Amino acid sequence: AVFIGHPILVDDQLYGVVALEVEGRTESALQDVVQRLGWGIGWLEALARRKTFTSKARLVTVLELIATALQHERFQAAATAVVTELATTLGCERVSIGFMKERHIFVRALSHSAAFGKKTNLIRALEAAMDEAADQLATVVYPAPAGGPFQVTRAHAELSQHHGAGAVCTIPLTAGGTVLGALVLERPVGEAFDPRTVELCEQAALLVGPVLDVKRKEDRWLAQKAADSLRMHWRHLVGPRHATLKFWVALAVLATLFLAFADGDYQITADATLEGTVQRAVTAAIPGYIAEARARAGDIVREGDTLAIMDDRDLKLERQKWVSQRAQRSGEYREALADHQRAKVRVLEAQLAQAEAQLALIDEQIARTRIRAPFDAVVVKGDLSQSLGAPVERGNVLFELAPLDTYRVIIKVDERDITHVAVGQDGYLALSSLPHEKVPLVVDKITPVSVVEEGRNYFRVEAVAKGAIEKLRPGMEGVGKIEVDQRRLIWIWTHKLLHWVRMWVWSWWP
Incomplete structure (x- = not known):
């Protein structure tokens, strides 16, 4: 036996191999077999080239349709251009495209027509044919080809009979198993749709349909986009799938119900500073110079x-x-007294009294050169170590002292919260230097005048610190919380946002 093999090459690309087993042949007979095999291989190569050319031509047609859809910014212009080019390329009398809306397909574009009446009999017949193909989720060709599967073609038959179409082909536009719309192609009498044309139309619809659907969605009004998005999420929520979405929605609903009916402690939080209840200024009693x-x-x-x-x-x-x-x-006084000079004695007595008074005054001034603390306190302000030898005038403030046993807390309450604050309310203070210790406090005074600081208005609320205050020092800063009362949790978390929205709406309301 003799084995003969021959590759099938098309443009230097291997498509296959032909292998033969020949028995009982002479050399001349084998040459004849090889020659006939070469002829057959040439026929196969020509067939492969024709098939490749046809596939490339189809691909070019589909890509041109996609390019036509993409070169137009608006949906209506893109859809009209696509169906017009498709009608010209395939020799169709009319091509129409429609998209799904509320379980029905509505015609959105006709070939060679910039505008059309949406309530005409033709449009209704086209929409009925589109719905018929979409319901079957299959391409519908009328007249039905011989040997094809059974399909419902009633709407297609009415379209053909009443509106002059000899052949009708409707292809559903789908994406991810969802029907987006349908494409209807109509040819005159005597020009049926062959399988190759139907296949080309299906390929074009598969790629062009989603592109046009994206443009259609982008052309909608913002309110319509929001409504469609809500409708889609609602379908996901009540549908058989999307368990994760249902879980999170149920969790959000339960959380909202809990916040709407549960109560919590409403507290006003603001920056706070610790000060002494009394701050005593220590001043210079006499003019002089700092020595120590x-x-x-x-x-x-x-x-x-x-x-x-x-x-x-x-x-x-x-x-x-x-x-x-x-x-x-004193010596002169004794001499005058011994000489019985009464007038001089009286003058010297006055001079002695003056000297005693001056000495008492100077002694008092010398005592005042030592500046002493009037009570147990902490020095809040004052550092003279950098001013030794500097002159001071009488009344200059040298130190500020605060007592160690009582403190007041200054809370800077925002103007939006001041209406909820009242004298006598309790609260707590957390200091930056003592974050783990909460100092109890009681609101003692509300200053009725606001202060502007860093672009916001706040009111100065004074509170008295209670409890253990050994570690406290004036000047400490932290965060104070004033307990108001019990409120709904949802109000506690949203009242500032609602207040801002009301003010914004009021400011823009005519």
């Missing part, structure tokens, strides 16, 4: 502790002067 600084801001001092010392050298010299004058006048 023994305390500064943040130090804890006890009653009588020295905060600073002023230079007293000039006062001591002045005192020495008056001591000398007193001694001199």
